Amino acid sequence: xxxxxxTAADIAFFQSIEGMKAVLTDNESLESCASDETEDLHYMxxxxxxxxxxxxxxxxxxxxxxxxxxxTPRGAGTGLSGGALPVYGGVVLDMKxxxxxxxxxxxxxxxxxxxxxxxxxxxDYVKEAGLFxxxxxxxxxxxxxxxxxxxxxxxxxxxxxxxxxxxxxxxxVVLPDGEVVWTGAxxxxxxxxxxxTQLMVGSEGTLGIITKIVLRLIPAVRHxxxxxxxxxxxxxxCEAVNAIFMAGYTPSAMEFxxxxxxxxxxRYTQAxxxxxxxxxxxxxxxxxxxxxxxxxxxxxxxxxxVVQHYDIGDVLFADxxxxxxxxxxxxxxxxxxxxxxxxxxxxxxxxxxxxxxELLRIIKQLGREYxxxxxxYGHAGDGNLHVNIVKGSMSDEDWNTKLTEGIRxxxxxxxxxxxxxxxxxxxxxVQKDYMDIAFSNRxxxxxRSIKQVFDPIGILNPGKVFAD
Amino acid sequence: xxxxxxTAADIAFFQSIEGMKAVLTDNESLESCASDETEDLHYMxxxxxxxxxxxxxxxxxxxxxxxxxxxTPRGAGTGLSGGALPVYGGVVLDMKxxxxxxxxxxxxxxxxxxxxxxxxxxxDYVKEAGLFxxxxxxxxxxxxxxxxxxxxxxxxxxxxxxxxxxxxxxxxVVLPDGEVVWTGAxxxxxxxxxxxTQLMVGSEGTLGIITKIVLRLIPAVRHxxxxxxxxxxxxxxCEAVNAIFMAGYTPSAMEFxxxxxxxxxxRYTQAxxxxxxxxxxxxxxxxxxxxxxxxxxxxxxxxxxVVQHYDIGDVLFADxxxxxxxxxxxxxxxxxxxxxxxxxxxxxxxxxxxxxxELLRIIKQLGREYxxxxxxYGHAGDGNLHVNIVKGSMSDEDWNTKLTEGIRxxxxxxxxxxxxxxxxxxxxxVQKDYMDIAFSNRxxxxxRSIKQVFDPIGILNPGKVFAD
Numbered sequence: 001x002x003x004x005x006x007t008a009a010d011i012a013f014f015q016s017i018e019g020m021k022a023v024l025t026d027n028e029s030l031e032s033c034a035s036d037e038t039e040d041l042h043y044m045x046x047x048x049x050x051x052x053x054x055x056x057x058x059x060x061x062x063x064x065x066x067x068x069x070x071x072t073p074r075g076a077g078t079g080l081s082g083g084a085l086p087v088y089g090g091v092v093l094d095m096k097x098x099x100x101x102x103x104x105x106x107x108x109x110x111x112x113x114x115x116x117x118x119x120x121x122x123x124d125y126v127k128e129a130g131l132f133x134x135x136x137x138x139x140x141x142x143x144x145x146x147x148x149x150x151x152x153x154x155x156x157x158x159x160x161x162x163x164x165x166x167x168x169x170x171x172x173v174v175l176p177d178g179e180v181v182w183t184g185a186x187x188x189x190x191x192x193x194x195x196x197t198q199l200m201v202g203s204e205g206t207l208g209i210i211t212k213i214v215l216r217l218i219p220a221v222r223h224x225x226x227x228x229x230x231x232x233x234x235x236x237x238c239e240a241v242n243a244i245f246m247a248g249y250t251p252s253a254m255e256f257x258x259x260x261x262x263x264x265x266x267r268y269t270q271a272x273x274x275x276x277x278x279x280x281x282x283x284x285x286x287x288x289x290x291x292x293x294x295x296x297x298x299x300x301x302x303x304x305x306v307v308q309h310y311d312i313g314d315v316l317f318a319d320x321x322x323x324x325x326x327x328x329x330x331x332x333x334x335x336x337x338x339x340x341x342x343x344x345x346x347x348x349x350x351x352x353x354x355x356x357x358e359l360l361r362i363i364k365q366l367g368r369e370y371x372x373x374x375x376x377y378g379h380a381g382d383g384n385l386h387v388n389i390v391k392g393s394m395s396d397e398d399w400n401t402k403l404t405e406g407i408r409x410x411x412x413x414x415x416x417x418x419x420x421x422x423x424x425x426x427x428x429x430v431q432k433d434y435m436d437i438a439f440s441n442r443x444x445x446x447x448r449s450i451k452q453v454f455d456p457i458g459i460l461n462p463g464k465v466f467a468d
Numbered sequence: 469x470x471x472x473x474x475t476a477a478d479i480a481f482f483q484s485i486e487g488m489k490a491v492l493t494d495n496e497s498l499e500s501c502a503s504d505e506t507e508d509l510h511y512m513x514x515x516x517x518x519x520x521x522x523x524x525x526x527x528x529x530x531x532x533x534x535x536x537x538x539x540t541p542r543g544a545g546t547g548l549s550g551g552a553l554p555v556y557g558g559v560v561l562d563m564k565x566x567x568x569x570x571x572x573x574x575x576x577x578x579x580x581x582x583x584x585x586x587x588x589x590x591x592d593y594v595k596e597a598g599l600f601x602x603x604x605x606x607x608x609x610x611x612x613x614x615x616x617x618x619x620x621x622x623x624x625x626x627x628x629x630x631x632x633x634x635x636x637x638x639x640x641v642v643l644p645d646g647e648v649v650w651t652g653a654x655x656x657x658x659x660x661x662x663x664x665t666q667l668m669v670g671s672e673g674t675l676g677i678i679t680k681i682v683l684r685l686i687p688a689v690r691h692x693x694x695x696x697x698x699x700x701x702x703x704x705x706c707e708a709v710n711a712i713f714m715a716g717y718t719p720s721a722m723e724f725x726x727x728x729x730x731x732x733x734x735r736y737t738q739a740x741x742x743x744x745x746x747x748x749x750x751x752x753x754x755x756x757x758x759x760x761x762x763x764x765x766x767x768x769x770x771x772x773x774v775v776q777h778y779d780i781g782d783v784l785f786a787d788x789x790x791x792x793x794x795x796x797x798x799x800x801x802x803x804x805x806x807x808x809x810x811x812x813x814x815x816x817x818x819x820x821x822x823x824x825x826e827l828l829r830i831i832k833q834l835g836r837e838y839x840x841x842x843x844x845y846g847h848a849g850d851g852n853l854h855v856n857i858v859k860g861s862m863s864d865e866d867w868n869t870k871l872t873e874g875i876r877x878x879x880x881x882x883x884x885x886x887x888x889x890x891x892x893x894x895x896x897x898v899q900k901d902y903m904d905i906a907f908s909n910r911x912x913x914x915x916r917s918i919k920q921v922f923d924p925i926g927i928l929n930p931g932k933v934f935a936d
Contacts, residue, residue: 105820105822106714107710107714107820107821107822108820108821108822108823108851109713109821110820130716151659152658152659152663153659154657154659158656158657159656162634163657165663165666166630166634175910179910181908181910181911181914182911184888185818185883185886185887185888185906186820186886186887187818187819187820187850187851187852187886187887187888187891188626188627188818188821188850188851188852189622189626189631189818189847189850189851189852189891189892190620190670190818190888190890190891191619191620191621191622191670191816191890191891191892191893191894191895192888192889192890192895192899192903192906193895193903193906193907193911193912193915193933194667194670194671194675194915194918194919194933195620195633195666195667195669195670196911196914196915198633198663198666198667199662199663199666199667201663202658202659202662202663203662207662218718219713219716219717219718220716242575245577245687246574246575248598248687248688248759249687250686250687291716292760292763295760295763348659350653350655350656350657350658351655352573352575352576352578352654352655353575353576353577353656354573354575354576355576379657382655382656382657383576383655383656383657384655384656384657415653418653418654418655419653419654419655420652420653420655420658420660421660422658422659422660423655423657423658423659424657424659425659426659427659427660427661431660435660435661438653438660438661439661440649442643442647442649443649443650443661443664444661446649446664446921446922447661447662447664449921450662450918450921451662453914453917453918453921454914465661465662
């Protein structure tokens, strides 16, 4: 695909579109859309546009589709797979002006929102009405709900409440040729035609521009209890995860952190009030929630009894709001802490839950074999382990060649264990060359053909999901 | 599309396929696959085949694809939208020999099953291991899990536990050209490529033949409590549904039955022990479940307090297993009871929950306008109302012409309320001519193009979902 370079005439056209808030070509604006939170990647767009109406996006898309100009939609730029990076230049469609929560339908426990609303803002808004939108990616204070839908994000609560796809009822989408369609209906059950809604969720901005999102909500949950359990052997922490589920409990969070993850985060956040004895290899952060306080404490005690069977240190029960906040901040900041420490690559591996101990063993083994250090943490309750590979003292050559081989080996093992490449970050740019490990040619061909159904010319977020 | 008529040579080929258990052309076998549970429809296949291996299905499909022979997959034949009817003749692929539960993975709370397992059998099997597969269509004692996946079935428990799509992790599928693919991975979270699994769920056997199903399970729930609440005004029963959710409770079932529905089912099942005073217009059957018995009774009392605000009769609390069974049988048999009473058409309307009272009002108004009697019941907690339109004394002409107009009007109103055509029965044959009410041309064109990606020649379950 040879895309057209943007000309002054194109810019003039963009400026002429009614409802176009900004058409930016200054260096600062371009720079601000040249990277996201993925490694140290950098791709300059030719122009950044901010639309404020669906009609404006529709006209923009129709024009770019005709002119062979690539369009990369962008939310808050917090993605971890490079999905928002304009690898072929062209237009970055910045969605930040789509920042309105359109309608909270309390009667039906639904909210209709624009995609440029910060996830935390949306959560707080519905909470005011006694309602709950559970998915909570670590970046919830800065990421957009639209990006969450595009990537099918998860977060700690997914273990009990599911991921974004479990809450999306209906989407308004601008197709690459400018037509506007809804993907479904605002209903809890739907057996009417193919599930275009679920096809759009997690499609990483490659099938259409999401302009409205209808989410189902649930009644707010009143109480939660949190505990941090230190394990002397990391593999036992993974084993305990499964034992808790087998005992019949479904915590609202079940987070695993290797020693390094917690230590780096403690340093990064300058946390106090937590001790980290030398003999501790990993921690589980376990939360239970519900409406009956007594029942919660019973559950927490029963879970504590389960973990007592392992070689653990002193369990920390977080009683106060401040303590809970502190523990959650430590967990949420691990990613940033690792990033601040070294150049790194993050793999978002996911396996059937019970395979976690084996996965962790394999990661460390591969690290020894290919010479990399890894910091592992993530949503153990879902079998979703983030593997942060830090460059440290690795040579540039090893980093770019030998390591790639090691990552391929890692993904092959993940697939062998019944898992796949990404649990919640998406494939985007940085994992697309590994897709052949998880999928056969025929599977990939089906996905590519679906892409063609929506985007026959291929102008929408090109260079993502599929290997070139 | 002009399909080829099946010849003796085709039959001989089918017989030659290794792993083909039966190739049937006798009248009784053809008759047994000529109808399902949809109205009084009847379409004869030319041959019925029963395969017992994936490889046999693969060879069958490759051959039929090349020879332009239509193939209609069939589960237990309990469908309510005619999805399993061979409207173009050809081959019915009877999946009943795919009746093995392949692997219960207790460590990961997953089960891998073939599609020809009866849903109830699967539920009982996992229950033995302390696990729970919630979706429970009314026909669960006879329907196949494969059909449930194909139609994205629901059932009473969907209101708390979700529908089939919420439990399917991965599917093995034979494509129309005979290739075998898996749609995803056996993981709880997946952001790896387009969601082919969710595209396949609810595609009504038009995209591929499902040969293996991986389902997630949850820990078994220990207790439930059931009550039947009679309402003097049907519209108030619908209003109460919403009030219960707004009060913060999520029952594990919330079923609505119009007076006629219960009365016909009582007669049909020869139920005793239930009184139905003359002034009662409708009932809600409400179940709550959980692991803490005391908490359950508290919830049930709180819900009882909510419904007391309406004009209700004496609430029946079902204490014993027998009473619960009796009430559930009454609910589950409504469909059969209506069917035994008259020729009927069933519409599977679904709207945002709070719109139920308005929907019910509209249905009765349209009945008066178009001269039809309706018996309404269904999953009120999901906004999913089954509208059984009984022929009664209606003339054949009115039944076939005027009624169709009335149904179009009904669906238009459903869509106006934010709803859609089918909540859990699928579109199949009988609703396909109404698809233009719910979808624009562009939406339908996208769906048709997706069909072409999977089935370019169009041999798989032709004549379904899309208008001719």
